[in-house]
Amino acid sequence: MASHEKLDIVVVGSCIMDLISYSERQPKPGETIKGSKFMTGFGGKGANQCFMAAKLGAKCLMVSKVGKDDFGNSYIRNYQEHGMSTEYVQQTSEASTAIAAITVSQDGQNCIIIVTGALDLLSESDVLQAESCIKNCKVMLCQLEIDQNVSLFAMKLAKKHGVKTIFNSAPAQCNINPEFFTVCDIFCANETEAEILTGLSVKSLEEGKIAVKALLDQGCNTVILTLGEQGSLFATKDSPTVVHVPITKVKAVDTTGAGDAYLGSLAYYIALMPELPLLEAIKRASAIAGLSVQSPGTQSSFPKREQLPNNLF
């Protein structure tokens, strides 16, 4: 993609191949058991969020790293099939594409091993190489599935060019650099992350409101706290009264990736409909996340623009 081409959203983050085995129960150490089904899936919070925004029609750029291997090839093909630029998804021969080996047993439990491989080699200089594209974007989205220094570096670079930044503090980490709170325009956490970051308990809406205030006190401009079926909370520095955005009750089939659908949609609204009030953007992102939990899979459960009602746009 030429650097002058208009882009909407850049995600600097992870892409991970999910390798999912289904069996009656989990194997014990040293044991081999027969499974009933195997599937691969495209995952990783960065890629998931980027796909969600692309499915809604945003022009998206992914900055990431995969191995020079079959999984890397198929991930790159997957990006291209969704119209995303892969110019800054480098393939390295130094490490394998990141994988998550997942076993799901009939009681619904999963055991997961993640090998981050090539993702560990995504560096600040890789981000710098994409600078001419990054500065043409409206929104940057980052998470914590890559080296946190690289995420922080990317958001600082975005800020320098006036690109809005959305930071999703997932997966939960206790020692994040305090600069994360101030560098982003929107700080988005779920209840587990908010508990770890604030040291507070976040088990109810009331506790959630206190956690949102605690995150504002850390210097955040806008804080969003997602609470699964309880919807989400948000507040801003200028308007610190915490607002609750409830969800419409739906029949949930598979909630994996709800948070990613929410973040990707939110980035879409902020990039493409910047005049929309934040409350309205959050309501619409929640509606899209609510649709995603009604079908199985992660990226495959994200609705496309054609499947959504016009009043969301």
Ligand SMILES: Nc1ncnc2c1ncn2[C@@H]1O[C@H](COP(=O)(O)OP(=O)(O)OP(=O)(O)O)[C@@H](O)[C@H]1O
């Ligand atoms: N069962 C549900 N029904 C309707 N909407 C839901 C449901 N679960 C989640 N959502 C929507 O998705 C948003 C994000 O969900 P959640 O807080 O579970 O994120 P998360 O913990 O990051 O999820 P995950 O890790 O499973 O991707 C919620 O704020 C809500 O708007």
Ligand SMILES: *[C@@H]1O[C@H](CO)[C@@H](O)[C@H](O)[C@H]1NC(C)=O
């Ligand atoms: C990240 O940056 C901090 C301080 O800027 C440094 O101490 C730390 O070693 C860095 N971590 C990595 C993995 O490079």
Ligand SMILES: *[C@@H]1O[C@H](CO)[C@@H](O)[C@H](O)[C@H]1NC(C)=O
């Ligand atoms: C919140 O996200 C973390 C990843 O950061 C995940 O492990 C956890 O299950 C999520 N919490 C809830 C309550 O969904």
